[in-house]
Amino acid sequence: MxxxxxxxxxxxxxxxxxxxxxxxxxxxxxxxxxxxxxxxxxxxxxxxxxxxxxxxxxxxxxxxxxxxxxxxxxxxxxxxxxxxxRFSGGRYHEALHVGVVGTFATGWLIPRLADFEAAHPEVDLRVFTNNNRVSIPAEGLDLAIRFGDGSWHGLDAWRIMDAPLTPMCAPSLALSVISPQDLNKHRLLRSYRAGEWEGWFAGLGLICPPLRGPILDSSVALADMASQGRGVALLPAALLTHWERTGRLVRPFDHSVAMGSYWLTRLQSRPETAGMRSFRRWLQQALFCDEGTGGLPA
Known part of the structure; x- marks a missing residue:
């Protein structure tokens, strides 16, 4: 009809x-x-x-x-x-909603947002931080940067950064941590991801001491607690260079453990828009430039 x-x-x-x-x-x-x-x-x-x-x-x-x-x-x-x-200045502006795990947001993305805005004024970027537990469709996101192994059902994933975890603590506490065995005398701060400290000690051929105390769901929260001298945390040091440079945290050991990487993800069922493609390519290019200069800039 x-x-x-x-x-x-x-x-x-x-x-x-x-x-x-x-x-x-x-x-x-x-x-x-x-x-x-x-x-x-x-x-x-x-x-x-x-x-x-x-x-x-x-x-x-x-x-x-x-x-x-x-x-x-x-x-x-x-x-x-x-x-x-969204039409302004003779062009169409696409709103792009990106969920970002807090550590990556504060340690890498936020300091570079001005670079993305300058390169892509047609994209209105909206960043939503989270603790890595995120649902793209339920939260109305276009993309999500998250930590893990890159295997999430129904999602396309691009690896953007490896993030080995290294013990970090306040400078005052580090004075009493000369060898890995000295960690037995201090609280080992825990994240909600199981097996991190066990994996770190196993890499040295040591047994992990008993783990006690609260479990936190954010590496940023763990870093803050460690900077107060309340324990030693396993953290992605590459994203905490500002904390080291300002003397809030130090690394008593170089040994690290790989528990995952940071990935850019999107729903497989949703076609990639121009804004999503611009952000993905900018992200990959910016990270490539960082690697070319010897890692993330301080």
């Missing part, structure tokens, strides 16, 4: 009236007379062959057909408005 050819003005008139449930307020919003608005709505009802409103003493009430149409029109007109708002 052929769909009726309906003018956009008639749809806008009905949508505004459906929100306000009075013709007077809807007419003011659209800057038209109440008579013109009423005419547009009658035109829409004639083309659809149904009544969309019932008049009551205090205004309007949606009919069953009107109640079915109104929310669809509101969502559609909002989407059109949001898209049109």
């Amino acid at each position: 052929d769909r009726p050819n309906i003018p956009l003005n008639a749809l806008r008139a009905f949508e505004a009236a459906a929100r306000h449930l009075t013709l007077s307020k809807a007419a003011v919003e659209l800057c038209v007379t109440q008579a013109a608005l009423s005419h547009q709505i009658r035109n829409l009802e004639d083309r659809l062959g149904v009544a969309l409103f019932r008049r009551v003493p205090r205004g309007l009430v949606l009919t069953e057909e009107g109640a079915a149409l109104a929310p669809v029109l509101t969502r559609s007109l909002d989407a059109i408005g949001n898209t049109l708002d």
Whole structure:
């Protein structure tokens, strides 16, 4: 069956009236007379062959057909408005929602956001930090940078940085940590990922001492706790160079353990947009340049 050819003005008139449930307020919003608005709505009802409103003493009430149409029109007109708002300065601006595990956000991405903005002014980047437990579809994200082995169901993943974990602690505590066995005298701070300290000690042929104390879900939180002298933490030192440079943390040993890498991920079911592609390529190029200069800059 052929769909009726309906003018956009008639749809806008009905949508505004459906929100306000009075013709007077809807007419003011659209800057038209109440008579013109009423005419547009009658035109829409004639083309659809149904009544969309019932008049009551205090205004309007949606009919069953009107109640079915109104929310669809509101969502559609909002989407059109949001898209049109992204046109500025002769170009289209794409909003890009990126979830980032907190350590990578503070240790690498945030200091470089100005570089991305300068290279891609057409992308409005929106960063949402997390503790690595993230659901791209549930949180409305386009991309997510996360830590792990790169194997996540339904996701494409690009490895962007290896991140071996190294013991780090406050300078005052490091004075009493000369050998790995000295760690037995101090609290070993734990993340929610099991097996990290066990793996570090196993790499030295040693048995991990009993682990006690709170479990934290963020490397940034672990770093802060360690900087206060409250224990030794296994941390991705490559992302904490600022903490070392300012003397908040030191590395008593060079030995590290590899428990995963940082990955850029996106849903396999969603096509890559221009903004997503720009961010991925910029990220890969920036990390390549860092490696070419001997690692992440301080």
